[in-house]
Each structure stands twice: as C-alpha cells, then as structure tokens.
Amino acid sequence: MNRNVKDTIFEGLTGISVLLIIFIIVSILAITIVGGWPNLNWTFLSEFPKDGMTKGGIFPAIVGTAVMTIIMAIAAVPFGVITAIYLAEYASEKSVIAKIIRFAVKTLAVVPSIIFGLFGLGFFIGFIGKNMDGLLNGGELRWGQPNILWASLTMALLTLPVVIVSVEEAIRTIPREMREASLALGATKWQTIRKVVLPGSVSGILTGTILAVSRGAGEVAPILFTGAAYFLSNLPHSLSDQFMSLGYHIYIMSTQSSNVDATQPIQFATTLVLLLLTFSLNAVAVTLRYRIRKKAK
Amino acid sequence: MDFSRINNKNKNTGKDIVTFNKKKFRFSDWFAEKVIKAVAFLSIAVVILIFIFVFREAFPIFKMDKKTSASTVTLVQESYGGSGTENSTVKKADNQVNNSNIINATDEKPSATLLSNTWMPVSDKPRFGLWPLFLGTLKVTLIALLFAAPISIMAAIYTAMFAKPRVREIIKPVIELLAGFPSVVIGFFALMVMATVFQNIFGYASRLNAFVGGIAMGLAAIPIIYTLTEDALTAVPKTFIEASLGLGASRRQTAFYVVLPAAVPGIFAAVVLGLGRIFGETMIALMATGNAAMISMNPFDSVRTLSATIGAEMAEVVFGDTHYNVLFLIGSLLFIFTFALNAVAEFYFKNLVIRRYQSKK
Amino acid sequence: MNNIKVKVKDLSLRYGTNLALKNITMDIPEKMVTAFIGPSGCGKSTFLRTLNRMNDLIDNVTIEGEVYIDNINIYDKNIDVVNLRKKVGMIFQKSNPFAKSVYENIAFGPRINGISQKSVLDEIVERSLKQAAIWDEVKDRLFNSALSLSGGQQQRICIARSLAVNPDIILMDEPASALDPISTAKIEELIHELKQDYTIIIVTHNMQQAARTSDLTALFYMGDLVEMNKTEIIFSNPAKKQTEDYISGRFG
Structure with a gap:
C-alpha cells in the first residue's frame, strides 16, 4: 500500500476513536437531558417521594447528598491539604517515608470504591461505632449502625487522594524564589507556608475540594451499606441518622423499585440532576486546574 | 521586639536585639x-487499616474449619443494609442456617465450598463457590479492556501526534x-439505553449481560487509559520526534517507530490502571451485567462479578455470618489484586520509563 | 580598613560528591561593598548563599568549615538560622516580590516579627522605601500590586523589603543582571548609598559593575578563591596571572 494511503488511514482511525468517545459522551448527556428534562421542575426538586416512590420528588436525596459531601469535605480537605504540605514542603525527595506516603496515597486512589464500603462497615460501624455504643450508650445501638457520619467519613477516605494530588500540584507551582524571599527575610518555615505558600495555592485547594465533592456526590458503592437509605420520610436530624442520596436513589429506582418502567421519568430526572451537579462541578475544577497549569508555565 | 531599634537610624548605637547565637524555640x-508529619502518616495508616479490617472480617471462614473457635463467632441480629426492615424474615432464616452450620460443623464446611461451581449463599445448604464470580469478572474485564484500551490509545495518539494545538486543547x-x-x-445509561440498542443489533436473549456490562465499564476506564497514555506520549522527548520527521518520516511512521516504542511502558501502566478500575467497578456491574452467577463462556450471558456480589449482598447479610465473611473474603481478594496492580504500575513501569530517558544523563 | 564583619575559614561545600567550593578563606570588612566575580559556575553564588545558610534548603548539600559573623560561627549547631537571616538579608537575581501590594511586601518582615501596630508599620514602610530610593515612585500606589511595577522598581522594592527587617549585612546575587542600563545605574547608586549603614556583598558577572560599585573584589574560579584584594588593585595590578587573564577577558 502507498505510504500516503497508510498515513491517511491511520490518522483517520485515530481521529475516529476521538470522535467515538466524544459521541458517547454527548449521547449520555443528550439522552439524559431529553429523558429527564420534562420531569425536572421545582416540585420535583422540593418534594419528598410519594406513593411508594412512584411519584413525587427527590428533595431528601438532594439534601442527603449535599450534607454528606459537606461532612466529607470537612473531613477530607484539611487532611488532604496538610498531607500535600508535607509532601511538597517537608519531605525531601529521597525520604523513604515520603515515598511510602506517596505510594499509600496512590493506593487509596486505585482501591475499588466498594472496598471503602467494606472498610466503613468493618471499621467505622463494626469497630468504632460498636465501641462508642459500648462506652457512651451502655451498649444500646446508636452509632454501631449505618449513618450519615460513617458514610461521609468513608467517602472522605475515598476522596482524600483527589485533594492531596490537586493541592500538591498547586503548591509545586509556587516558584522557589517566593519561598526563598520569605525565608531570607527571617520568616520561619511555618510562617513561609502560612503566608506565602498557602495563599498561593488557594485555587489548587479549591480545585481539589470541588473535585472531591463532585466525586463524592456521584459515588454510590461506598455508601451502599454505610449509611444510604432506600426511603426516609424525614431528613436526617443527627449524624447518627441514615440519609438518602441521589446516586443511590438512581440505583434503587432503576433496579429494585416495584415498577421500574412507570418510574422511568423520575429515574431520568434524578440522573439529570446528579449529572448536572457533577458535570458543572467538574467543569469548574477543570477550568481552574487548567489556569493553574498555564500560570505555572 | 524593641521598637526603638526599628526606628533607630544609627545602627551603631542601637543594641542588637536579634541574636542568632542560640537556637530559639518557636512553638x-x-x-x-x-x-x-502526624497527619501525613494518616494515609499510610488508612491503607494499613483497610488491610486489617477487610481481612479481619474475612478471616473467620478459615477459623471455622478448626471447630474449636466456632463459638467465638458472635452473632448479632441486625441488618447492615440501608434497605430498612423489609427483609428481616430472610435474615432470621439466614441466621438459623448459620447457627445450624456452626453447631453441626460435621456438615460440609462453608469454606470447603469456596472452590465449588455454585454460588448460592442463601439456601438451606449455602454454597460459596467463587468460580462463577471469578469467571464472570474475567469475562467482563476482558470485554471492557478489549473495548477501552484500543480506542483510548488511538484517541491519545490522535491527540498527541495529529491534532492541532487548538483542537487538542478542546x-x-x-x-x-x-x-x-x-x-x-454510566450504569443507568447502560441499563436504559445501551442494553436495548445492543439487543436490537445483536439479537441475543438476556438483555443485561457481560457484553453490555463490559462496554459500559470500558467507558469508565477510557478517561484513565486515555489521559495516562497521552501523558506517556507527550513525555517522549521532542528531539526524538523532530529527528524522525527531519529524516523524512511521516507522522504515522514517527508515531509507530519512534513515539510508541518509547512510550510503551507508560501505555502499559495506563492499561494496568484502567484494568484496576474495571476490575473493582461495582455500580455498573450491579446495574448492567444481569447479576446471574453462572459458568458460561458466552459473552452474551448474564454474569455476576466479584464486586457486584459484595454490593448486592452485603446489605442483606447478618453481621458475623459465614456469608458476611465470604463477602469480606471477596473484598480482600479485590484489594490484594488492585494493590498488586498499582504496585506493578508504580514500580515496574515507572522504573522502566526512568531507565529509558534518564539513564544516559 | 574597617572592622572584619564576616570571617570565612576553610569553607568547603559539596553537592552530593561534587566539590563546589574548595577551602575558601576570606575576611569581609564592615560597611563596605565586597564583590564576587568569576565565570558562571565558579561557585560565587553558591558561596554567597552559604553566608545566610540559604543552601540549607537544598537536599544533598554538605558544608565543612566555619563562617563567623560578628565572631559567631553560623555553622555551629546552636545557631538560630531564622534570626541569622534577619541579620543577613538577601536580594536575588530575579526580583521576587510577593503577589501582594507594595505596602504588604515591605510590611511582611516586620509582621512576621510580631509588629502589627499600623503606625509603626507605616513608618517602617516609608523609611524602607525612602532608603531604597523608591518612595517617590510608589508613594501614591502603595496598595497596588508590587507585580504591576517595572523590573527595576520591583528589585528596589525587594531591597526595601529586606531593609525593613534591619539587617547588618545585605547579600546581593546578581541584583541587576535582568535589568536595563538605567535601572542598573539606579541600583548601583543605591548600593553606594547603602554602604554607609550596611555591609554589602554582591555577586556579579559584570566586571564593570564590580569595578564601579565595590571596595573589595574576590575572583572565584572552579570553586576556588583565586584572589581577593582592594578593587582598584584587582583591576589594575592583580597578583595572579589567572586574575589578569580573567579581567582582560581571556577566559570566562
């Protein structure tokens, strides 16, 4: 075959791959929008499910997802930021401990999300919760069962690497000259971190937080048995209550509800809400990160 | 700090307030x-805790074989599912089965069924044969990888080699x-849309099967393989590419004979990490594979993967029950496998890449 | 000759196994300008950074020997490096103001020393900017970002920022290498002013600059101190052939 023909075919094939991926992305978006849009209105967003979840809205699932991701972020962001500071500012390149920490972070990033669920069940509920009940409640069951706190903390572990990676990347874009300027003025290392490094990585911390929230809002496997509930007639009142979540709601409605076909509009609309949420969060994060990278160059 | 020192313009007469001959303790x-430092160790601690707590709950299966410790297994009669109370009857039945199992340990030991061909955890004589789950996982993973890897690598080649900078940035x-x-x-999309479309095209019997699940899981792996491959391709030194193009090679030839060979370790690492993602994927497996644990080589039959089994059944089991322990055992296997994959990608391939580019310093 | 401010004895520095400074011994007098010259990679900047222990920040660096400032060995293990750097300020090759206002840049040092009273800060900022001869240019935009200033102005902001912590010694690492001739002239003029009050040590690759600004000049080559003497002697009647070759442009 002629070389030019081969070149054209190969380039065409690679181009088609790109188009196919983009086509799939667009299809998912388009079908979800077309399927979900007609049912998406204020009542749907603001009402509880009704009539055995065949009618009504998804208000408790929205609130549950929001509360869960907030608790998750409160737990994950400080730990993530501090770990990133350690890796970027305190650990030397050759330190074995830093290498182990880095490997641990990567491991956390690739461990299947269902394993976090198992861990949440075994550790938070079966170990911490049970012992809390033994100590605080005289053995009466309160913390030793699934609830929003354990689900959020489980999710926090899952999203910890997301925060660490984003923040470390941002910290590393701060030029060495800035740190040297501060240190040469007699600032201590911690003063330099607090006054120069952290203010310079605000957008990175923000990116990491948004990505973590987006990831946490969409994950279902870790909360399957650590706190998500099929249906609740009340919003969670305390950290020891269960909660409804958007992702879990989609799963339940599309696979286990009594009449899957009849509730299809609800399923599509819920998916659209979740997708809009994660999609817009990601879009913001990607833009922010892109800017940080550009600035670094 | 003494302000007079700061305002003092004649430095000779001012007293030296700042001294450095003694280390100052700054709290x-x-x-x-x-x-x-303590917080940074948390990541390590979490990984170790995951190891401990996932394995700990799996361990009693092996203990039960030595009848001595059977009594140490505590049975607690609560649900650990999110699904409320509607299956309490099932659980009581379960529990009785479990009790009888332990008491009459002369029956077939639960752990002995692990290598059988039947996964039937809820029955009078529960059988925990993992083979159908292994086979199902393997089938789905293979389909997903065969779909995701080529398309992602090709797309990455286009992005890194052919696309104009402005197009690439989009x-x-x-x-x-x-x-x-x-x-x-993605699982919902597979369940609602892809399953129907594929069934219309291929005309197979069960709507949800390994094929649909595999393609859907492939979608989840595409961005991982794509991004890492693209990184590996753009990490190939520009001088290599320019040299090749300068010798009159076309972009395709440069891609094939210069860039791809140099990026092979990175691409392998990308595929390995994509594999890890597919292997552990739970929700898509739960929603799109049909969840039937059977031994079959047909890609259009329903399958049940390891992770989907945990996701589907953990909510319904009794704390401390054999079934519960077996699910944790499956979790341990998943964890070991992804941990190993990550370690391989991290150390083996990274060292390969480093050796390729940096050995000739 | 003035009193000796800095006394260096047998200082050697290694990056890993690579010997970058070899047994440097020198005395630097108080309230004078001492220039370090030499071809790039000769160790002059590295040496400068040993005087405020800036090399501590780099992994892999080992230092032997002693550096006395006011008769205190700064490599003694009891030394407080943070306070040392308050006494030994540093100006870098690339001007590096923080992404904050002019005012906040200057107030950074006093603030980390615990000064928060507005009137005191105002006074320090004004005094430092005046000392650095940039007050007139920036007094109306103290609260604009320091990054909005020109390169030469930024460098003088950095000098002012360093003066605000009241150092005894100011180390300057090629402070004008990135600047145009007019800005360079202003910096040189400023150095001349500052030596009334401060001991100044400047690294430069520009021999004319060394000749114009310094009282003493030291030539480095491949990690060795080749020769150090009064500037006019170095440039007119050097003791070593190597110095003469370098001054006349035969190598480097």
Missing part, C-alpha cells in the same frame, strides 16, 4: 511540623470530563 513551628478536557461521570450514571 508554632515545632507544633505545625509535628501535626503535619479534545483533552472534553474526554477528561468522562472521568467525572459517576459510575451510577
């Missing part, structure tokens, strides 16, 4: 460092957005 610095973030799709959304 905030000392404390910050201690806190930061393609990359768009494909990376796929990584932000929750797997439950």
